[in-house]
Amino acid sequence: MIPAEFSYVRPSTVDEAVAALSGAGEDAKVLAGGQSLMPLLRLRLALPEVLVDLDRVDEMREIRDEGDNVFIGAMATHYNVIRDPLVPALVAKTTATVADPAVRHRGTFGGSLAHADPAGDLPAVMLALDATMVARSPRGSRDIPAADFFVDYLTSALEPDELLVGVRVPKLGDDWGFHYEKFHRTAQSWAVVGVAAAVQRSNGTVGAARIGLTNMGPYPIRASAVESAASGGPASADAFRSAAEAAAEATDPPSDLNGSADYRRHLARVLTARALTAAATV
Numbered sequence: 001m002i003p004a005e006f007s008y009v010r011p012s013t014v015d016e017a018v019a020a021l022s023g024a025g026e027d028a029k030v031l032a033g034g035q036s037l038m039p040l041l042r043l044r045l046a047l048p049e050v051l052v053d054l055d056r057v058d059e060m061r062e063i064r065d066e067g068d069n070v071f072i073g074a075m076a077t078h079y080n081v082i083r084d085p086l087v088p089a090l091v092a093k094t095t096a097t098v099a100d101p102a103v104r105h106r107g108t109f110g111g112s113l114a115h116a117d118p119a120g121d122l123p124a125v126m127l128a129l130d131a132t133m134v135a136r137s138p139r140g141s142r143d144i145p146a147a148d149f150f151v152d153y154l155t156s157a158l159e160p161d162e163l164l165v166g167v168r169v170p171k172l173g174d175d176w177g178f179h180y181e182k183f184h185r186t187a188q189s190w191a192v193v194g195v196a197a198a199v200q201r202s203n204g205t206v207g208a209a210r211i212g213l214t215n216m217g218p219y220p221i222r223a224s225a226v227e228s229a230a231s232g233g234p235a236s237a238d239a240f241r242s243a244a245e246a247a248a249e250a251t252d253p254p255s256d257l258n259g260s261a262d263y264r265r266h267l268a269r270v271l272t273a274r275a276l277t278a279a280a281t282v
Contacts, residue, residue, distance in 0.1 A: 003041040006048050012056045014136055014165055022138045022161040024050035030163065031055075032075060032111030035103050060110070060165055063087060069168040071134075074110020081109050088169055090178035090196065094125045097180065100188045113149070114164045116156040116219065119190040123150055123220040124212030125180060128196040131169045137162040153218040175207070176200050179278035181271045182214065185258060191215055192258045193267040195223075195247075197275035199235070206230050209243075209276065216251040216268055225249045226272055235280040237273070244273035 011017040021028050029048035031037055040046035054060060060075035063084045070086050081087050081095045082104070098104055098112070098121055112122045113133065126133075126146040133144040135158055142162070149157050158164060182194030194214030200207035209230040211223035225246035233239045253264035 001042050001044060004044055004047050007050045008053065009050060010053045010056055012058075014057060014059060014163065017052055017054060017057055018136050018138060018161070018163055020050070020052045021163060024052070026160040028052055028160070030114070032114075033077065033103075033107035034111075035099070035107040036111065036115045036117070062166075066168065069132075069170050071166050071168050072109055073166045074108060074114070074164045076109045078104035078107050078109065078112075088129070088171065088178075090125055090129065090180060090198065091122075091169060093178075094121050094180040094196065097121060097182065103188075110164045110166065113167065114156055114158060116150050116152075116154050117190075118150075118153060118217060118219050119215040120220075121180065121182065121191060121194055121214060124194055124214040125196040126167065126169075127212035127220050127222050128198050128210045129169055129172070130210070131167050133157075133164055134166045134168060135159075135162040136165050141165075143168075147222065150219040155219075172198065172200075175202065177279040177282035179275045179282065181275040181278065183267055183271060193253075193264050193271055195268065195271040195275040197272070197279040199230075199276060199279040201235055201280055204235055206233055206235050206239075206280070211247070211272060211275070213247070213251065213268060213272075216248070216253045216264060218252065221251055223247050223249075223268075223272065226276075230276060237277045240276035240280070241273040244269050244276065247272040 009020045027049035031053045060073045062073045131146045133149045135142045182191040196212040198210040209227045213221040229243035247268040248265035253261045255261045
């Protein structure tokens, strides 16, 4: 199909992009890599009056060391994120599992997060790492914790005139291990269920654990019951399997052609145990 008619703006700076969004109100859409938006435009499931193309905003592609954090610009492509040595291992390794090489070369880090798809891999990782989203608007800059950023299905905390310019990912010490485990039908497909795990190890015990769940509700979910059960216990496969029994608590997984809600709850428990075990042994 052919997209509906819209006005097209191609800014070259963040300030110009913010001004364009502010002027268009709620009738604007932001085009980053376009891997999610373009199909919606072609099917006329998205009908913006103004399309703001960020392709020329080079300042949003930067990946830089900020001391305690790594800042990843929203327009950095998945390919850039995978290859940059500054990017934390969990982020880089998870990004390498996103879709296929063609999508990873064109799709953007910030676009994936702003799209807020609960089946996307990166939102759960941002939860597990306690990342901070950095947004800009005419009112200035705003930091949004990952825990507050994903609010509903395909809905983020961004206001209509706000632009996600980047993400601050905390650096965790050498005593932390990380892993992302997901089950999907084919290499290019969305995760049926995914689990991002971060484990702090201390003399054979778990100092702290963080778990983010993919596709277990209308937005990515932090598995706090698992974190509480694993923290302070032994860093063993048996202990992790026991803690993972709580992985489906406070979730609301969908039922679709890829699996029922009960099947996803089962997968969440199995994959959480695997992710914790792998993170503790890295």
